[in-house]
Amino acid sequence: MGHHESSIGAFWTNPKESSEMSKPTLLIISLGELGTNILEAVARTDLFEPVFVGSRSLVKAEERVNNAAIGAGIEGHFPDLRAIQLDINAHDAPLKLRQLKPDYIFSAPSLMPWWKLDERASALPFASFTALHLSLMAKFRDVIEKADTGALWIGASFPDVINAVLNRNGFGPDCGIGNIQEPIPKIQAAVAARLKCLPQNVDIRMISQHAFEYYVLNEKRTETLPPYLLQATALGRDVTDIAEDVLRARFPFPYDLHFNRVTASAGLAALRALLNPTPSAIHLPGIGKLIGGYPVQASRSGIAIDLPPDWSMDQAISVNEASLAWDGIETVETDGTIHFTMETREALFSLVGKSIDILSVSDADEQAKKLLNAL
Structure with missing residues (x-):
């Protein structure tokens, strides 16, 4: 999957890309709310042929495929959607994946999605539940790596951190979707x-x-924000001062199941860019080993970080890593080990009754079980 550690230029290059590239195939695995919304969005386009939809339950995959097919058909689209039984824990999962030979893979698994957390749990730092994402994503990583299909892998489970953890630990997703892209239309x-x-x-x-x-995206005007960099231009002039003001404006937003539709729109925009023969500007999170989100030029040839001339790559990386504390993470080491802030440590102790200071790929399963038992 051609990762490159350059500051600007090709960060990911597509080994399958060619000028005569036929219509690519997509595999969606992990049919939660986000995966289902991605399926519904993609079904109403002509981007892929076919679209494989994998689940441990073939019946569930068939039901989701048929729902998407009917809705898309009403709108005049009749995509090639194929339900398949795919258990990521089965010994033959890598072989099945290799036989499918997808060009693109989308996954967003979680042992308990954020919208299922009760009021008590949802008040804890977001990082408290990182193991619920990392545990499954690590399993997906092992299968996808063994399958060795050369597919571009979009990992959408807390991609700003999980993707970097996996890539710093070994093999991992090429990029994520959403997050940085979602406030931009506002x-x-x-x-x-x-x-x-x-x-x-x-x-x-x-x-x-x-x-x-x-x-x-908040119902109150916000003066204090996590670290970020922003540049806005319009009509040939710099309008960053206006953008700085309006991004803080009150903007009531539903953080419930409807939010998955917004993220699916971000996913569709990313897929369109990644399929385009010519580079287009977009923002993506979770690119390789990088924490957070960046402006990029993306095409079917690859992904390139695209910073304004007055921003350095070191500056951009520092800003995103400084923002980790706002989610409850102190730092992410070069080997992918997560160190929690004191607030998160105290929250985890109150939740599970044991001290938890760090999270790594090797202990993600055990930590996830403790969380599920407590929840």
């Missing part, structure tokens, strides 16, 4: 309203980590 629309221009004419470049959007 900024574009508000800036455009002030300037009386089209939102599409407002160009945004941003560096931010997962926690940022929860302060921007």
Whole structure:
């Protein structure tokens, strides 16, 4: 999957890319709410042929496929959707995956998604539940690595951190979706309203980590934000001062199941960019070993970090890593080990009754079991 550690230029390059590339195939595994919304969105396009939908339960996969097929058909799309039985824990999972030969893989597994947490648990730092994502993503990693299909892997489970953890520990996703991309339309629309221009004419470049959007998409005007970098231009002029103001404006937002539809839109935008023969500007989180999200140029040839001339890569990395504390993470080591902040340590102790200071791939299963028992 061609990872490159350059500051600007090709970060990921597609080994399958060619000028005569046929319509690619997509495999969606982990049919939770986000995976289902991605399926529904993709079914209403002509981007992939076929789309494989994998689940431990073939019946569940068939039901989701048929629901998407009917809805898409009503809108005039009749995609090739194929339900398959795929248990990531089965010994033959790598072989099945290798036989499918997908060009793109999408996964967003979690042992307990954020929207299922009760009021007590949801008040804890977000990092408290990282093991619930990492445990399954590590299992997916092992299967995808053994299958060795050369597919681009989009990992969407807390990608700003999980993707970096896996890549620093070995093999991991190429990129994630959502998070950094999701507050940008709010900024574009508000800036455009002030300037009386089209939102599409407002160009945004941003560096931010997962926690940022929860302060921007919020029912209260927010003066204090997690660390970030922002540049906005419109009509040939710098309008960053306007963007800085409007991003803090009150913006009531439903953090419930409807949020998955927004993330699916971000996923569809990412897929369109990654399938385009010519590079296009987009923001992506969880790129290789990098924490947080970045502006990139993406195409079917690969992903390249695309910073404004006055931002350095070291500066961008520092900003995103400084934002980790707002999710309850002190640092992520070069080997992928997560160190929790004191607030998260205290929250985990109150939840499971034991001291938990760190999280790594090797102890993710055990920590996830403790969390599930407590929840």
